[in-house]
């Protein structure tokens with residue numbers, strides 16, 4: 001049976017009562033379905049390319065094409081009902097006894113066999129890191145640092161490991177303009193990278209597919225990196241008008257030598273998994289067909305080692321570098337704050353967004 005006008009109105013009221021912000025993507029979907037259900041297909045002029053918020057709304061509405069009003073009404077009611085019936089929106093995993101209550105919107109976190117697994121869960125966006133995801137990763141790392149597991153693993157859900165910073169983060173400009181946005185991004189990035197510098201247990205990356213931007217640079221702060229042979233490693237900072245972060249300006253030259261680091265971080269050379277392994281960024285590469293089985297078998301064995309001893313040994317390796325890494329992080333963030341306000345960076349982001357809007 002189709003949703004009635006009353007169901008639709010009830011759903012609109014339910015949206016106002018949601019306990020948790022459903023995030024921008026869902027809000028855009030709700031907006032588009034509401035407009036389609038009440039006014040029909042998008043019939044207003046397309047906002048200018050710099051009017052980013054209204055353009056995102058227009059894009060969301062116009063992608064519904066000629067969807068009939070009653071179908072849009074039904075979809076709206078279904079979407080609201082899915083949000084209201086799951087208080088922990090996208091936690092797909094049953095909480096276990098040794099797991100902290102999750103409730104993450106952008107991650108799935110599990111804890112079993114001595115391993116806490118933090119999975120990026122925005123596969124339709126190639127696991128791009130939204131502002132919310134930065135915050136949730138910091139929370140998940142804090143919880144993992146305090147739980148009983150011996151190892152913490154980061155990996156991606158879907159075909160990508162992670163496509164780096166979500167470039168639409170830069171479109172949410174506060175009243176203080178681009179300068180204020182660059183300042184708040186500086187603080188967010190510094191705190192985020194600091195969590196990796198200070199993480200007290202062995203931290204492992206299971207790179208299930210391509211990795212871009214900050215998801216690559218951070219690998220220099222992991223204790224081991226296992227990659228599928230489908231993975232690639234790309235840091236296109238110069239093309240984006242940006243500069244290296246994640247302490248990579250220090251860790252990469254140390255790991256692979258300054259010439260190879262320059263090819264990656266300055267010229268944006270994309271490495272295959274085999275090349276990244278040969279350069280020391282990746283610990284070992286596995287054929288994609290056996291990747292998951294081989295990696296998890298190995299990690300489960302490592303996780304049986306005494307957890308406290310693993311911590312102590314990691315700490316003695318990291319302690320020599322910690323202060324240096326903090327200083328590098330601070331310096332990289334200062335440089336990036338300036339870069340984010342540059343014409344090169346703004347043009348690159350506009351190009352990405354225009355490509356999305358197929359201008």
Ligand SMILES: CCCC/C=C\CC(=O)SCCNC(=O)CCNC(=O)[C@H](O)C(C)(C)COP(=O)(O)OP(=O)(O)OC[C@H]1O[C@@H](n2cnc3c(N)ncnc32)[C@H](O)[C@@H]1OP(=O)(O)O
Nearest residue numbers: 124125126128163164165166167168185189212213214356
């Ligand atoms: C606090 C701030 C810290 C800043 C620190 C870090 C800097 C960086 O990380 S720089 C690196 C930023 N990342 C990129 O430049 C990658 C951009 N994306 C791409 O080039 C391509 O999308 C990619 C090669 C990853 C995949 O290409 P395709 O296989 O052709 O897929 P699509 O392009 O169709 O992507 C599917 C879907 O995902 C959205 N997407 C992918 N990556 C991002 C991203 N980084 N930011 C935002 N959105 C992303 C893409 O737009 C598509 O969305 P829809 O159009 O809605 O389907």
